[in-house]
Structures are given as C-alpha cells and as structure tokens.
Amino acid sequence: MTKLLQTIEPILWRDERLHLLDQRVLPHKENWLEFHDSDAVAEAIKTMVVRGAPAIGVTAAYGVVLAAREAWFSAGENWQEAINPPLKRLAASRPTAVNLSWAIDRMKTASASLSKYESPEPALLTFAQQIHQEDVKANRTMGQYGADLLDNDSIVLTHCNAGALATAGFGTALGVIRQGFIDGKIEHVYVDETRPWLQGSRLTAWELMQEGIPMTLQADVAAGALMASGQLDWVIVGADRIASNGDTANKIGTYSLAVLAKYHGVKLMVVAPTTTIDWSIDNGSQIPIEQRTGSEVSEIDGRPIAPSEVHVSNPAFDVTPAELIDAIVTESGVVRSPSKENMKQLKSEEEK
Known part of the structure; x- marks a missing residue:
C-alpha cells in the first residue's frame, strides 16, 4: 500500500x-x-x-x-x-x-x-x-466507493479539477483517483488541460504531482485519440449540478468526453456529494449554464490570442445526459446506469 x-x-x-x-x-x-x-x-x-x-x-x-x-x-x-x-x-x-x-x-x-x-x-x-x-x-467515503468500481492497474482520464482544491479536502473525482492509487487500482492518470481556465494543467497536474501519482497532461482535443488507442478504462469527473434523472452539468468539455467514451467503450464515472443533486429539477435542460466573459477564451494572461472584437461564446459548463454515464458515485451510495428510477433509490437511501 x-x-x-x-x-x-x-x-x-x-x-x-x-x-x-x-x-x-x-x-x-x-x-x-x-x-x-x-x-x-x-x-x-x-x-x-x-x-x-x-x-x-x-x-x-x-x-x-x-x-x-x-x-x-x-x-x-x-x-x-x-x-x-x-x-x-x-x-x-x-x-x-x-x-x-x-x-x-x-x-x-x-x-x-x-x-x-x-x-x-x-x-x-x-x-x-x-x-x-x-x-x-463525504469525499473520503466517495473515494472508496469509486475506487471499488475500478479493476487493478486501471488507466483513467480526468477533466478539469475535482480534487482537494475543488472541495474542502481530498476531492471528488480526484478522491477516487487518490484512493484508487492507494488501493493499487490505478496505474496512470491522463489529465485534460481543460480550456479556457486550464484547471487541469494548473491544478490537477499540480495536485497529482504533489503526491507522486503517475500522470500525463494532454490537450483536451487529444482525448479521442487516447480512447481510440484502447488504453483507457475510465473517465472520472466531478459535477456542479446533477438533475433528479441523473443528467449532469460539469466543466465544459465533459459532454464531448462522454460521447467519445460511449463510442469507444470507455466507462464514465461522475463523483459528487448528494448536495450537488438538485432534486427540484427533472432533467439537465433546467440547469442554468453560466456564461463567462469572452476574454477568458480570446486572451491568455491578458495577452490577446484572437482578433480584436471577435465574438466569443464561453459557457462554463455543459450537460451530459444520464444515459452516457455508467455510475454516479455519492457518499450515500453508487447509482449505476443512472435514470429517474435509479436516482429515486439513492434519494430513499439518503433520507433514511
């Protein structure tokens, strides 16, 4: 260990x-x-x-x-x-x-x-x-639940930063990766850079390197090629809001990963506390999506990288439909193949 x-x-x-x-x-x-x-x-x-x-x-x-x-x-x-x-x-x-x-x-x-x-x-x-x-x-509990889903020597990909920096400590998606590494379940982690804020390259890579977890940083657009190589076992991500049917809003780019993962037979795990579940909404179409300033895309460190006056779309999140998710891991339990009915079972456990 x-x-x-x-x-x-x-x-x-x-x-x-x-x-x-x-x-x-x-x-x-x-x-x-x-x-x-x-x-x-x-x-x-x-x-x-x-x-x-x-x-x-x-x-x-x-x-x-x-x-x-x-x-x-x-x-x-x-x-x-x-x-x-x-x-x-x-x-x-x-x-x-x-x-x-x-x-x-x-x-x-x-x-x-x-x-x-x-x-x-x-x-x-x-x-x-x-x-x-x-x-x-809750993070430590989720870490163990998620790690238990992994096979030995798994290779995983994570997007954005869902680690100790995104929580009060230990992390959600990175909590699973930390625990998986402790348990000998994780061999290597690929980290998406996560444009435009580069949370993957600035934060996730830093966290993993602090603890000696083997990792490789890649451009977001390299994810498809990695999956096509047959090396990847899981995509593990966090969430900012989960609808009552399991549709999940996470950092922009997560939906693209989910579609690629489904095509290539790679499993997708969403890790989040039950406080991230919004039981008041039926599906992901009701999740408000934050639109951030265009300069985050058109500039890097205040230096322009695009033509001046260019029109920019900068949604901070996208929504992944529940049918693309293999498991939602919470501190109250794991929802496999999330759906309205399966999420109801989790809510019942939470209310006990």
Whole structure:
C-alpha cells in the first residue's frame, strides 16, 4: 500500500477570518488571501479565487458567518433582516453550482432559530465548520466507493479539477483517483488541460504531482485519440449540478468526453456529494449554464490570442445526459446506469 502525503486544504478559518488559497495563481505561486466581509467572499467565488462546487458551498457557508457579523454590528437586534442583501449577493456569485445555494439555505435555516438579541456569529461558525467537516468526510467515503468500481492497474482520464482544491479536502473525482492509487487500482492518470481556465494543467497536474501519482497532461482535443488507442478504462469527473434523472452539468468539455467514451467503450464515472443533486429539477435542460466573459477564451494572461472584437461564446459548463454515464458515485451510495428510477433509490437511501 502506498502512503500518500496529506492532501491540500484550500479553505481555512483562522483568527476570525476566512483564508482561501488563490487558485488563479497556482501552480507557480501559493498565495493565501484573507477575507473579512461577505461581499469580498462573493467576489472571490465569482472571480474563481475558489472554484469547484463543494468548495464553493463551504466557502459560502463561511461567507454567511461574515455576513452575520456585519449585520450584527450594523443592525443589532435587526440583524436577521440586515443579513438578507449580502446573502443574495453571495447566492448570485455563480449560478450553476447548486452547492452554493444549498449551503446558504442551510445557514439561513440555522440562523432563523437564533436569538435576535445576541451575536449570531458563534453559532453560525459552528454550523459552517460542520459543513466543512462533512464535506471532507463525504469525499473520503466517495473515494472508496469509486475506487471499488475500478479493476487493478486501471488507466483513467480526468477533466478539469475535482480534487482537494475543488472541495474542502481530498476531492471528488480526484478522491477516487487518490484512493484508487492507494488501493493499487490505478496505474496512470491522463489529465485534460481543460480550456479556457486550464484547471487541469494548473491544478490537477499540480495536485497529482504533489503526491507522486503517475500522470500525463494532454490537450483536451487529444482525448479521442487516447480512447481510440484502447488504453483507457475510465473517465472520472466531478459535477456542479446533477438533475433528479441523473443528467449532469460539469466543466465544459465533459459532454464531448462522454460521447467519445460511449463510442469507444470507455466507462464514465461522475463523483459528487448528494448536495450537488438538485432534486427540484427533472432533467439537465433546467440547469442554468453560466456564461463567462469572452476574454477568458480570446486572451491568455491578458495577452490577446484572437482578433480584436471577435465574438466569443464561453459557457462554463455543459450537460451530459444520464444515459452516457455508467455510475454516479455519492457518499450515500453508487447509482449505476443512472435514470429517474435509479436516482429515486439513492434519494430513499439518503433520507433514511
């Protein structure tokens, strides 16, 4: 058994402040930012200081703690009203990741039971820390469930970054890869660069190299050739929102991988906590898709790579239909061949 290094923790609460590892400057610089107010946290989520659905949810929970502190100092016993505008700004920071709204709603429910005559910060901090700890525990559980699906010496491909950096620690898709490597199930990992933000080359490659997991970085467009070579066993990815029928929104390019995988007989695993499942929507057509600024595509590090004034489409996510997915792995269990009925069984297990 291989002993791995302790995984990265990108979110810390220390000295009454939120500390985030700035993922925009990795891997060349490890820069921690401190946050004292909720609006700054919302901007950090929007500008991708922190990214990945579970990490966004945990960060938002701490953002609510800061919002409660501000509301108490500004409005006293009327803090429960004063907290609403900053929470709306937090909720609007990124629309696709359902973990964001889930965490804020959970914190709002907790705040409703608190006295209006004393500071809500201590109690809400306890709730936020609980969400944080639950995420790490869920990741490790998912890691084992997913690893158990792999054959020995598997070769896998992952897209974007669904590792410790995208969560409170350990990771979802990379949690499976970490655990699979520990268990001797994974021989090699291929990493898509993941345009336009290059989360694969900047973040996933860095994480895997930190822990000595054998990996190869490739251009996104090389995935089809890799599958055609017959080397690949699984595509393992995370998710930002899963509909109640199993349709899954993930980083743009995941749908293309799913189609290629189906054609080449490569299995596709989606790994995400149950908080990423939006039981209120029937299918993926109801998932809002974030459109980001065109400069992310037309520029690299602020340098133009396309003609000026070019029209750019820059959706941050696409939706993979459930029928292209072999397994959805959650901390509550595994859904094989996801469908409306199979997802209902998972919901029943979750509610027990």
